[in-house]
Amino acid sequence: MSVAERERQSRSSPPRRTRQRAPDNKAALAFLGPWLAGAVVLTLGPILASLYLAFTDYNLLQDASWVGAENFERMLTDGRLHQSLFVTFAYVAISVPGQLLVALGLALVLDRGLRGRAIYRSAFYLPSLLGASVAIAVLWRLVFGGSGLFNGLLGLVGIQSTTSWIGDPDTALGTIILLHVWTFGSPMVIFLAGLRQIPGELYEAAASDGAGPWRRFLAITLPLLTPIIFFNLVLAVINSFQSFTQAFIVSGGSGGPSDSLLFYTLYLYQEGFSSFRMGYASALAWLLVLIIGAFTAINFWLSKHWVHYDN
Amino acid sequence: MTNRIRRTAAGTAAAAVTLSLAACGVAQTQGSTELTDEPVTLRVTWWGGDTRHARTQEVFDLFEEAYPNITIEPEFSDWSGYWEKLATATAGGNSPDVIQMDQLYLASYASRGSLVDLGSQPQLDTSGLEPAVLQMGTWDDTLYAMPISTTSTGLLVNTDLVEEVGVPLPDTSTWSWDEFESWAEEVTDESPGDTYGTNVIYNEFTLQLFARQHGDQLFSEEDIVIRPETLADYFQLALDWTTHGAAPSASTTAETLTLPLDQTLFATGKTAAIFTPSTMITAYAAAIDAELELVPLPTPDEDTTSYDYFKPGMYWSVASKSEHPAEAALLVDFLVNDPEAARIIGTERGIPANAQSLDALGEDLTVEERKAADFAEQRTPHLGEAPAIVPNGASDIETILSRYLQDVMFEVRTPQEAADALIAEVQSSTEAAQ
Numbered sequence: 001m002s003v004a005e006r007e008r009q010s011r012s013s014p015p016r017r018t019r020q021r022a023p024d025n026k027a028a029l030a031f032l033g034p035w036l037a038g039a040v041v042l043t044l045g046p047i048l049a050s051l052y053l054a055f056t057d058y059n060l061l062q063d064a065s066w067v068g069a070e071n072f073e074r075m076l077t078d079g080r081l082h083q084s085l086f087v088t089f090a091y092v093a094i095s096v097p098g099q100l101l102v103a104l105g106l107a108l109v110l111d112r113g114l115r116g117r118a119i120y121r122s123a124f125y126l127p128s129l130l131g132a133s134v135a136i137a138v139l140w141r142l143v144f145g146g147s148g149l150f151n152g153l154l155g156l157v158g159i160q161s162t163t164s165w166i167g168d169p170d171t172a173l174g175t176i177i178l179l180h181v182w183t184f185g186s187p188m189v190i191f192l193a194g195l196r197q198i199p200g201e202l203y204e205a206a207a208s209d210g211a212g213p214w215r216r217f218l219a220i221t222l223p224l225l226t227p228i229i230f231f232n233l234v235l236a237v238i239n240s241f242q243s244f245t246q247a248f249i250v251s252g253g254s255g256g257p258s259d260s261l262l263f264y265t266l267y268l269y270q271e272g273f274s275s276f277r278m279g280y281a282s283a284l285a286w287l288l289v290l291i292i293g294a295f296t297a298i299n300f301w302l303s304k305h306w307v308h309y310d311n
Numbered sequence: 312m313t314n315r316i317r318r319t320a321a322g323t324a325a326a327a328v329t330l331s332l333a334a335c336g337v338a339q340t341q342g343s344t345e346l347t348d349e350p351v352t353l354r355v356t357w358w359g360g361d362t363r364h365a366r367t368q369e370v371f372d373l374f375e376e377a378y379p380n381i382t383i384e385p386e387f388s389d390w391s392g393y394w395e396k397l398a399t400a401t402a403g404g405n406s407p408d409v410i411q412m413d414q415l416y417l418a419s420y421a422s423r424g425s426l427v428d429l430g431s432q433p434q435l436d437t438s439g440l441e442p443a444v445l446q447m448g449t450w451d452d453t454l455y456a457m458p459i460s461t462t463s464t465g466l467l468v469n470t471d472l473v474e475e476v477g478v479p480l481p482d483t484s485t486w487s488w489d490e491f492e493s494w495a496e497e498v499t500d501e502s503p504g505d506t507y508g509t510n511v512i513y514n515e516f517t518l519q520l521f522a523r524q525h526g527d528q529l530f531s532e533e534d535i536v537i538r539p540e541t542l543a544d545y546f547q548l549a550l551d552w553t554t555h556g557a558a559p560s561a562s563t564t565a566e567t568l569t570l571p572l573d574q575t576l577f578a579t580g581k582t583a584a585i586f587t588p589s590t591m592i593t594a595y596a597a598a599i600d601a602e603l604e605l606v607p608l609p610t611p612d613e614d615t616t617s618y619d620y621f622k623p624g625m626y627w628s629v630a631s632k633s634e635h636p637a638e639a640a641l642l643v644d645f646l647v648n649d650p651e652a653a654r655i656i657g658t659e660r661g662i663p664a665n666a667q668s669l670d671a672l673g674e675d676l677t678v679e680e681r682k683a684a685d686f687a688e689q690r691t692p693h694l695g696e697a698p699a700i701v702p703n704g705a706s707d708i709e710t711i712l713s714r715y716l717q718d719v720m721f722e723v724r725t726p727q728e729a730a731d732a733l734i735a736e737v738q739s740s741t742e743a744a745q
Contacts (some may be wrong), residue, residue, distance in 0.1 A: 059744070060402040061423035088439030089370065147505070169721050201721045247643065252569025253391070254710060258717040273395040274707050275740070276419070 053282035058287070060276050071283035081284070083259050084267040087173060088241060091263065096236045100229070103184040107191035108221075121192070128177040128185025134178070137249030141166060144175045166250050169260035176246050176261065187232040194228035195221070226307040233300050241292050264288060334487035344563030346434070348380055348517055351638045356386040358393040363659050370652045374645050394706075401425055401630070406440040408633040409642055412456045414447065415515070418703040419744070420628070421450035427629040430454040432640035436648055439665035443697045445624050450700065451532075457643050460661025462588040462683075463621055463690050464516045466491075466509075466608060471601040472583045478504045483606040488548065492608040495557035498583045505581060509556045511549040511564055512586045513716045515708050516622060517608070519698055521545050524610050525619035530699045533745065535737040539730040546719045546726035553720050558582075561720035568713055573598040589683045590624060590661040596679040603679070605686040607693075617695035621687065662687055663673035704744025705737050 029036075054071060058064035070082065075081055106124055110117055130136045143149045146164035154161045165171045198221060206216050244265040247255065255262030268288070272281030357367065364387050371383045386407055390397065394416060400406050406425065429435055430453060438519050440458060448456040466483075473480065475727055478497045481490050495508025512518075518537075519529045527541045552558035559567075559576065567576055577585040578598040587595070589605050596603055610618075627646060629639040645652055653668035658680040663669045669684070676684060701708060717728040724732065 057417075057743070059423070060398045061420065061425055142564075145566055161377055162560075162563075164560075164562040167562035167564070169565075169717075169723070254569060254713065256568070256714065256717050257565035258721045259714065268708075273398070274710060276398060276706070277743075292587040 010068075044149075045309050050282040050285055053279050054286050055277045058277075058279040058282075060278055064279060067279070071280045074280065075283070075287065080259065080262065080267060082091055084255075084262045084264045087260065087262050088243075088264040091177060091180075091243065092237060092240045095177045096233070096240055098177065098181040099184050099236060100187055100232055102181055103187035103232070104191050104225075104229070106184065107188045107195060108217075110188075111192060111195040121189070124188060125185035128183045130183075134245060134249055137246045140175060140246070140250055169258040172250070172257055174259045176250060179246055180194065180240065180243070187236065190232055191225070193229060194225050198224045223308050227309060230299075230303050230307045234296060237295055237299065238292055241288065241295070327475060333512040337542065345639065346637050350380050350382070351635045352382045352384060353633075353635060353639055353642060354384045354386060354407035355409040355642070356388075356393075358388055358390045358394040358406040359660075360389075360413075363387075366656050366659055367705075369655050370646060373649075373655070373741050374596055374642060375652060377645075378486055378638075378641070381642075383642070384511065401632075406630040406632050408630055408635060408639045410628045410630060410736065411459075412628040414623060414626075415701050415706045415708065417448070417456050417628075417700055418628065419706050421453070422703040422744075425631055426455040427631050427633065427636050427639070428453050428455065429457055429629065429640060429643070430628075434637055434640040435644045439667050441621075441664075441666075443694070444621060444623060444664050446697045446701055448621050448626055455502060456628045457647055458623035458626050458664040459647060460590070460624040460658070461621035461664050461687070462590040462624045463619060463659050463687055464520055464586065464608065465589045465605040465686055466546065466584050466688075467587050467589075467592055467595060468583075468584045468604045468606060469577070469580065469599070470599050470604050472502075472506070472580060473498065476506070483609075485701075486609045487522075488609045492548075492552060492555070492557050496555055496586065499556045505559075507559050507576070507582045509552065509584045510576060510582050510586070511552055511716065511720070512545075513549065513568075513713045515701065515712065516588060517586050518542075518545055518712065519609060519620075519622075520618060523620075523698070528698055530702050530705070532699050533621075534741050535701050535702075535705060537734070539727065539734060542730035542733065543668060543726040544714065545617070546729050549716055550719050550722075550726060554576075559719070564625075564720060565717055568717075587625070588622075588661075589686045590658060592683050593658065593677070593679045600637065603682075605682055617693055619690050620695060620697055621690075641657055658683065662737070702741050703742075704741035707740075708730065708737065711736060 028057050053064055054065060055065045055068060056064035057070070108125070110120055127136075141148075144165035146162050146167065148165075150165060151161045151163070163171070165175050201219050202224075203216055206220055211219065242265055243263055247261040247263040248269075251257075251261040251266075253266075253270075255266050264284075265288070268281050268284045271277045271284060322401050327567060355367075355371075357363070359367075364385075367387075368385060369574065370447055371385065375381060375383060379544040382547055397406070397410065401420075412420070412424075412426075429448075430437070432591055435457065437454065437457070444458050445454065448454055448458050463485045468480065478494065478501050491509075498508035499506070501718065512521075515529070521544075522529050522537050522541050525541050525544070527538050529535065529537045549558070553561050553564065558564065559582070563576075567574075572578060572591075575585075576582045578595055580599060580601065585595075586608070592603055592605060612709060625641040633639050646656075647663075647665055648668065653665070653671045655664055656663075657672060657675065662680075662684055663672070672680075711733060715724070718724040719726050719729045
């Protein structure tokens with residue numbers, strides 16, 4: 001049967017066409033159903049519900065009552081919210097570049113045909129698998145506690161210290177940033193993949209033109225790697241804004257010492273589940289969505305000026 | 312096609328509305344006060360450790376034997392996570408029938424209509440309890456929670472460590488806060504390395520007692536009413552102790568604030584004394600191999616004859632959504648009043664609030680339990696009226712207190728600033744909850 005014939009036939013009998021297509025649709029829907037149900041009931045539903053709750057006073061035990069923009073007005077004068085924003089921004093501003101630099105540096109070293117690269121790669125990736133876990137956060141308490149491993153190491157090089165690094169408001173955030181930087185594995189693996197994409201003849205050509213290693217890095221590696229850097233940057237910014245577990249475990253859920261570990265999500269959790277201000281917590285969640293959205297948008301806008309795509 | 316989109320959108324909106332409705336529905340369903348012969352299932356929830364779970368289960372077995380038509384489904388967890396879970400279950404209209412309640416949360420739940428008036432349940436006998444203790448189970452003059460046990464607060468001293476250091480306690484029956492501080496400082500000075508005299512104090516119970524020693528009180532029925540000066544003095548204690556060396560440094564204190572009991576500085580022999588509810592002596596004795604002694608709190612140099620009170624350690628409450636309030640009340644009665652149940656539970660939940668239950672324990676008391684019971688008896692002449700329970704909206708007073716305490720110890724705020732800020736914060740929270 002030629003195409004023209006088929007065309008003619010189908011045109012001449014439109015009812016049959018619908019009959020033919022309907023079962024296909026049903027099957028597709030049936031396969032899609034579980035996911036669709038999950039997306040609507042478990043994701044979209046709660047998202048919409050939280051948008052509604054953001055404009056209410058809701059304590060979990062009584063009905064939510066509409067209060068308009070009151071929750072958002074309260075944010076302007078909420079000192080702990082401002083503290084949590086400060087902590088979170090400081091964390092993002094230091095830990096994201098820190099982690100990416102370490103990841104890029106190690107990727108460059110590992111890309112140089114080192115013997116046993118697979119082993120190194122796995123070893124360096126390990127912290128990424130563990131870093132977000134509760135166990136490592138607990139370990140961090142032991143390392144940076146007053147009688148912890150870190151002070152023990154300082155003692156070995158002759159510095160006597162009994163400071164609790166996680167108990168002092170000036171250093172507690174630093175230990176969490178260090179923990180985050182330590183989990184450089186996944187950006188490193190992505191950088192490695194990006195480095196392998198760079199054609200070797202470019203380096204050869206540059207070398208024969210007399211470019212040294214540093215020049216080759218600046219003129220070839222870095223520009224060609226910018227899409228990868230951009231990708232890692234966007235992911236890292238989004239992830240670090242949502243950081244919760246480490247601060248929760250290290251501070252025992254309090255955000256202390258003296259609110260120095262009061263991450264945004266931790267404050268949100270406290271408001272919702274400890275103080276039972278679910279309406280305010282929902283409003284906080286939406287503010288976080290706006291903040292992350294804004295940062296991602298800025299990232300994409302800025303990318304026009306520094307990210308080079310091949311084609 | 313557009314039709315389908317519209318339908319999907321409508322369906323989504325309907326789902327969202329259903330969800331938010333499901334989350335909001337706290338209707339009052341009042342079951343019968345009469346017992347039934349029909350099969351009944353009761354869900355019971357509590358927080359605690361393994362010993363408590365085992366002993367409670369044993370009492371349930373006994374209860375189910377006596378009332379074969381009633382089946383009990385236990386749901387227990389740790390303290391952390393317990394209140395989050397209970398709040399979400401209650402919000403979802405899925406609250407357990409019988410709930411182990413705490414003074415911090417009683418007003419929050421009672422004022423929101425989530426609990427049954429136990430006074431109107433004929434199955435529950437409250438006559439075995441002191442009126443002042445029973446009073447602390449009421450909110451708005453209605454009994455919403457049956458006190459299980461009582462406790463007082465004292466200073467728990469590691470006498471082995473004190474002897475080893477060689478700084479004997481002064482006469483603790485009349486000692487002042489100043490005397491206490493100099494004693495604790497001396498312990499720190501005389502002991503080797505990182506051992507200290509005491510820990511800072513930062514809980515609601517000690518703050519209540521401190522306020523009452525100064526003729527003040529922490530809460531009224533609805534609000535925080537403590538004078539800022541009293542609260543500032545309380546913060547000043549912690550600041551003095553950490554800066555003068557009576558207690559560990561601010562950063563060590565901050566690090567150890569949230570540790571489990573058996574890892575605390577006192578339980579590991581790093582501090583010689585700790586302010587604690589007296590019944591905690593059992594738990595500390597299990598964690599540390601040392602002779603422990605309970606002594607009264609220091610006092611200011613004022614008339615403090617009747618500042619003390621016995622605080623209900625915990626309560627049993629019945630959810631207003633329960634379909635079987637009569638059976639639930641019957642179980643509460645069994646848990647608190649039955650002599651056989653009392654013998655099984657022992658002092659695991661504290662010194663029984665019911666005097667007969669305490670008598671039933673008699674010879675069964677361990678050395679530590681006997682010490683706690685004796686301490687309670689020793690405090691009896693100093694008892695005053697029961698204070699108001701923690702009002703609605705102030706359930707997180709302990710977290711707030713420890714937060715401001717850290718601000719003071721790290722000198723982010725002066726004691727006076729911290730006191731003013733704490734009062735303002737709690738006030739705005741209680742006002743919002745009304």
